Amino acid sequence: MKVTAILSALAAVTLVSAGTFHDLEGIVDSKDIVANKFIIEYHDGITHNAARNALNARKVDYKVRNEYDIFNGAAISVNSKHDGRAIASLPGVKNVWPITLHSIPTVQKNTAKATDPEAVSLHHMTGVDIVHRKLKLTGKGVKVGIIDTGVDYKHPAFAAKGAKEGCFSRYGKDCRVKYGWDFVGDAYTGGNEPKPDSDPMDCQGHGSHVAGIVGGDARNITGAYVPPQPWVGVAPEVTLGAYRVFGCNGNSGTDVLLAAMEKAFNDGMNIINMSLGGGSSYKGNPTAALGDKLAKMGLTLIASAGNDGSEGVWMVGNTGLGDDSTSVASFTNAYGRFYTLGYAGGNYAYNPASNFGKVIDLPASATLVPLFDKNGALVDGCDAAQYTGIDVKGKVVLGLGDYTRCGSGARATIAKNAGAAGLLTATTPVGMTNIGGIEGFPMASIENLAGEALLAAYKKNAANTISWSKNPSDVMIEGGGTVSDFSSYGLDGDLRSKPDIGGPGGNILSTYPLAKSGYAVLSGTSMSSPYVAGSQALFYEGKKNGPRGLETRKIFKNTATLTKPWKGKNLVSAAKQGAGLINVMNALSTSATITPDHIDLLDTVNFRKTQKITIKNFGKKTETYTLSHTAAEALNSYYDGKGYPNPAIKFEEDFATVAFSQSKVKIPAGKSATITLTFAEPKAGDAKQFPIYSGYVIATPATEGSVAVHIPYTGLKGDVSQVPMMDVQRGYPKLSKVVGSSIVPVPAGKTWDFSRETAVVLYRLGSHSPDFSASVYDDKNTFKGYLATTNGPAYGFAGRQKNIKDGQIVQAGYVWDGEVFASKNSTAPVALPSGTYSIVVAAQKKFTKGAYPADFEVYTIPNVKW
Structure with missing residues (x-):
């Protein structure tokens, strides 16, 4: 771990405390806290001039980096020995944060180049295909701002409808990227000073991919940039704003993000998407504060929930934690395009190790040798002793893809030294994963069920040989159609229900800079967030004079599709999937809403037993609704008695119960009814292990074909004040x-x-x-x-x-x-x-x-x- 020692000193002046300094050390890595640079939020009514006067009066030597009007504050660099707490003590100052660095979230880049949109279920999963086909909605007239690495606006997928050529001039008449600004310049890394200009051209790729998901259209492209397969984004006629906050490498500071958010609002964006990386904590961060202000002024902020699903609970990302922001989980595309291996009559997809980096092409005579224990179960291959007495020379080894004991490189080295021709690891629990391996050694990840099938076939006939495909093909992905393993779990620091909703984010084909092949398949909540942004654009077009902002978030949450885990029997926790997978057709079709859009029951000590919900019927006729409740799986990260949450979550049937003041309610057109809910905590589950339970309250209309509406609830069984704070088992602090x-x-x-x-x-x-x-x-x-x-x-x-x-x-x-x-x-x-x-x-x-x-x-x- 790198640590930069920066000696801290303060001016010896006496200041009266007036504001709050938010020390972010521990919330983000210390290397991501920018020394001597701060975000200041003023109290209401305090002007920039008044704040500058206060700084000058206390002899603070500073430089203004940015001033913000809606946020009502500024970003400054301090040259004197005043620290953040000294700045917070100035009259008129409400909050002070150190400027922190935000990253582009790590995404999974697949070996596949494309998937056929007629074969995949991307838009079918969300009802967007029906919205396109039947309602003819395209997002026309709606403005979506992409706060990211910029956008390759010259990409033909962003050309205006009917344009004979691509968008070859910035903000030209044939271009749907009509707005934008580069806040940083190519050389900006977060560790140096930004050099803004007017050209938001993307030199990384992330922002172009995000923008393509929102509104790309690659169905009728000819010439040099024909896509591997035709595809269309969620809102293919949306107007885009490209707000570049990253250089060609590195990170971006909070001061830059706030400036981009205000610029997007001032440019008239209806929606902004922020697919950013960050830690997990409380909602008290400047982007969340500004996001809530913008939401109250009519703008919708959509943010990625984070890709830390492998870390266990409490890991939902900071950017979308605002009360009025939308935090988006990822669902895996049901289909993908992969190379396959054939064995005993079956074909199985594989994902080659990145250090091998190519399609596997071993001799057709190669046979399989599984590594299994005395009970016949696969083992991980982390110990050379597991190869004792087994002839693997020239053969392909099959092992368990559980990476808790050792990495892929160590396993590959052991297998290679034993003489193996290659190594396959069966991922746990589902899907495939990205592995590194070692250079020159064929190694790949395969799905868990594929590993079981290969092992069973081997036990029947060990002489079976393996064949390797020459070309990729469309295959249904294990775990496809449900929430992605990598998507982060909530709750947040206040036991608030986050994420809010989910969108397709696994195996997504979209635009990439023309200088970098033009197209890519990526996975992450970075991809699911713009899908929801594009979905809201369709909704806004379809409901020209309809609801906006938080009301739209509520409708999407009320009408989302609830899902179960791959081959699971209970619903996925609301702390993982939020209100479910977005369903745009349902949102446009519903004639009812439930308020609030979620319920936070907190913990046993602070249990909010009684809650009220309001069902509104905005349809054209009287409707009768039946109230019901469906519980979801509970999350237990503390079952092993350790103080640090176990990243391997134990899923339990710890179900709450709900009693309704009335099980049915008849509501006339245009009217509302309030129902009292009485919750009881789960009887199952150990309160000393702090399981997070959840479920959904559902109102089903009597009219056949009408859309049912629901809201999620979350709670924690046990006393949250007893949740272990520090990892003392490993000798910390x-x-x-x-x-x-x-x-x-x-x-x-x-x-x-x-x-x-x-x-x-x-x-x-x-x-x-x-x-x-x-x-x-x-x-x-x-x-x-x-x-x-x-x-x-x-x-x-x-x-x-x-x-x-x-x-x-x-x-x-x-x-x-x-x-x-x-x-x-x-x-x-x-x-x-x-x-x-x-x-x-x-x-x-x-x-x-x-x-x-x-x-x-x-x-x-x-x-x-x-």
Whole structure:
């Protein structure tokens, strides 16, 4: 883990606290917090001039990076020794955040180039195909802003309808990319200064792919850029705005994102899409705050929920956490285009390892050798001993694709050293995955059911040989049509129901920059978010004078398609699929809504037992609705007794019950009725393991063919204030030493020389904390102050960290040079005299008042000397 030590110092001035500083250390990686740069939000009525005067009056040496009107604030660079808390203490300041860096989410790039739109179920899954065919809706007249890496506006898929050629001039008459701005320039990485210009050309690809999902049209392209297969985006006549916030490499700062959001609104965008990467925490971040303001002014913000499904609960992304924003989960396309292998009469798709990087073409004489235990079950191939007594020379090994013990490279090396010709790993639990492998060695991921079928066929006849296809073909994907494994789980730090809804995001064919082949198949919530944005464009066109903003989100959530896991019997948790897979035809056809669009029951201690819902009938005749309830699978990440959530979630039948004040209700046209719901927590499930339960309340109209409407609810069984905060089983928190760009352990009782050494207090947060701090106590157990870090005193709300990245345990740390802030109101750090001290790391438990130490999880690093 790289750590950059930036010594923190403050001006020794006395300031009266007026605002809140949000210390984001722990919410995002420390390397993604930009030193000495801040976002300021003013109180209502405070002008930019008044804020500048306040800064000048306190002799803050600063430079304005951006000023925001709707957000009512500014981004500044500070050259003096004032930190974020000093800025927050200025009169008129409401909130201050460090500027943080946002990434383009990592997406899965398939080996396939395309899938036939007549064979895939992409638009069929969502009713968009019917909307196109029967209602002739195309998004015409609706404006969608893409805040991303830019858009290749010259791509012929973005040409206006009827244009004889592609869109070869920026914002020209034949171009549907009519608006845009480059906020950063090609060379911007997030670590240097942006150089804006008027040309939002995409040099990465992500934004072009996103824009194509919203409104690309590759059905009638001729010439040099004919697609591998014809396809059409969700809203093929939508007007696009390209707002480039990433350079050709690197990340983007929060200050840039806010500027792009305001520009999109001022350009008249109806919808903005933000497929951005970020951590998981609370809704108190500047993009969420601005998003809610824009939503109240009529603009719709759609954001990706994140691709951290392998991390377990509490991982839904920050960008869409605003109350009025829409956080979008991903559903996997039902079909994909893959190369296949043939064995014993069956054909099975495979995904080659990236370090092999090509179609597998082994001799037709190659046979299969599974690695299995004494019970006949596949093993992972992580130990060379598993090959003992097995002849694998020139043969293809089949192993279990469980990567919790070792990576694909290690397995490939073991298999190659044993003489194997290749290696297949059967993914768990479903689908295929991306694996690295090693260079020059044929290795591929296959689906779980494919692995079972190969193993069963081998046991019947070990002499079967393997054939390898020369060309890709359309195959139904295991787990297709339901929520993607990679899609992140909620809930957020306040036990709020996020994500909101889902869209197709797995195996999506769309545009790519012409300089990079023109087309690509990618997977991620980056892809599902623009699908929902395009769907809203169709809705807005179809309902010209109809609902907008939050009302539209409610309609989409009310009418979504509820799904089960692949071959599962219970509905997918609302903390995974939200209200379900978007169904545009249902949304346009419904004559009823349910308010609110979700219910947060919280935990056992704060249980909101009684809830009211309002059903509105905006149809043309009286309708009778039957009320019912369907429970979804519960999520348990704490079944192993450890303090860190287990990424392998245990799915349980912990079902709540719902009683209705009336089971049927008759509502005249244009009228509403209110129903009282009485919830009871699940009887099943261990409250000490904090299972997250959920389900759906459904109102079904009596008229045959009418659309039923529903809302999700979520809750947590147990006392959320007892959810473990820190990963102590692995020895965290602990004190280590920064050496260059590395972190090295130190012996207990080490005597520090902070004039020459830099320490780091390492920790791992498994859940969100309202207040996370690191402080120093002397040998008499007297509080001496909070650690002085890059961003000021080491305290503030914090978010859950990931578990493992690139095979390594994820950890965060407070970089420390030995100084402390004597209190939360101190404006300058001080050095403590030589002696023996203790470092106390404390995480406030959720839903507590913050009384110390009763409401905190507290751990002590003793015997720290200097």
